[in-house]
Amino acid sequence: MNNQGSLTAKVAIDSIESAVHTENHLRRAHAIGIAFDATFQPTGAAVPWTIAAHLQQTEVPAVVRFSHSSTSRNSNExxxxxxxxxxxxxxFDGTFTNLTMANIPSFVSKTPDAFIRLLQAFDSNSTWSQRIDALIQDTEYKEFGSILKKLQPFRNFESLHYYSIHAYYLINKDLQRQAVRFEWQPLPQNDDGNSNSSKENELIHKVQLDQSIRFRLLIQLAEQGDIIDDPTIAWPDDREKIEAGILTLKSLRADNAESFIFDPTVTTQGIECSDDPILHFRSKAYxxxxxxxxxxxTR
Ligand code: HEM
Known part of the structure; x- marks a missing residue:
């Protein structure tokens, strides 16, 4: 694994807790969310690249949690x-594999240390001008301003496009390895949302109504020379993308998946993590x- 720096998960979570308001029983990031049971129907298009069980031909059950990214209930999402x-x-063998994505194509920093430095600069006592200075002064964050600028104001969870950001390797039956990134592309839906209702209630309503909330799993294939272990660099848009399957939301989960840990390094045979240091640090921080x-x- 690449440079992990000196930062420990304990120090990282301590830094989050001292920078922003957190709540004891909630996640220290992405604290508020809404979870659904779902199904994933693979297309079989990924079979030449991977032996992963859920990317073959047979439908598997899935659990989906959408989340706001802040650390407590109080912030204005x-x-x-x-x-x-x-x-x-x-x-089917009782194990599972996770994909934990966000609606940004690349990450703010390539090392965990730089990410935590940024969180500290964004603590609740800092002014917006101090925050912007922190972003401008550190060259590691130079791409992030342009990513944030492209984000549209939040409309609802079900119309966003989500990215794994980190690369993984797909492994096929001949043990060939292909570097990839994953994406969830929302499929068109009926937008009959009632504007007086919360975004979460609208989503629950749509799922109950006709189970029309679906996402397509896209797998982007790296080409020779693409940088694999740096989450701040998205690959060029013209890279081939496989349509690997469709995820359909089925019903609201009564437990809201509160006891789940969506560790993005939990993979299955046929998928391996890249050496991206942020990816591996996430496992410890989660x-x-x-x-x-x-x-x-327990796994
Ligand atoms: C060093 C970088 C990062 C740190 C320290 C970090 C930290 C955290 C922590 C502490 C949690 C709560 C985990 C739990 O209690 O189960 C979390 C959740 C989450 N993070 Fe990160 N994160 C990082 C990078 C990322 C990146 C790059 C993405 C997107 C690709 C991401 C997406 C998410 C999502 C979607 C959740 C909510 C997962 C759920 O629904 O349980 N994070 N993060």
């Missing part, structure tokens, strides 16, 4: 356009956050 979509594919909110998950 309409003003924060960064949202998350975490999916757990439940496999475990530390889960410990503090009283959740332990």
């Amino acid at each position: 309409q003003l924060n356009p960064v949202k998350g979509m975490a999916v757990r594919f439940q496999l 475990a530390e956050s889960a410990k503090r909110r009283g959740v332990r998950e």
Whole structure:
């Protein structure tokens, strides 16, 4: 694994807790969300690249959690356009694999240390001009302003396009490896939302009505020379994308997936993590956050 720096998960979560308001029993990031049971029907198009069970021909159950990215209930989520979509594919042997994505094509920093420095600069006592200075002064964040500028104001979870940001490797039956990134592309739906209702209630209503909320799983294939382990660099738009399957939301989960840890390094045979240092740090940070909110998950 590449440079992990000196930052520990404990220090990272301590930094989040001292920079922004968090709540004991909630996730230390993406605290507020809404979860659904779903199904994933693979198309079979990914079979030449991977032996992963959920990317063959047979439908698998899945759990989906959409989340606002802030750390507590109190913040104004309409003003924060960064949202998350975490999916757990439940496999027939009782194991599972996760994809934990956000609606941005690349990340703000390539090291965990730089990300935590940024969080500290954005603490609740800082002014907007101090925050903008922090973003401008550190060259590592230079692309992020343009990503944020492209984000539209939040309309609803179900119309967003989500990205894995990190690369993974698909492994096929001949043990050939292909670097890829994953995306969820929303499929067109009836937009009969009642504007007096919350975004979450509108989504629940749509799912109950006709189960028309669907996302297509796209797999972007890297080409020779594409940088694999840097989450700040998206690959060129003309890279081939496979349509690997369709996710359909089925019903609201009564437990809201509160006890789930959507660790993005949990993969299955046929998928491997790249060496992206942010990806591997997320695993430790999510475990530390889960410990503090009283959740332990066994695989
Ligand atoms: C060093 C970088 C990062 C840190 C320290 C970090 C930290 C965290 C923490 C502590 C949680 C709560 C985990 C839990 O209690 O279960 C979380 C959740 C989440 N993060 Fe990150 N994160 C990082 C990068 C990313 C990136 C790059 C993405 C998008 C690709 C992302 C998307 C999400 C999502 C969607 C959730 C909610 C998952 C769920 O629904 O349970 N994070 N993050």
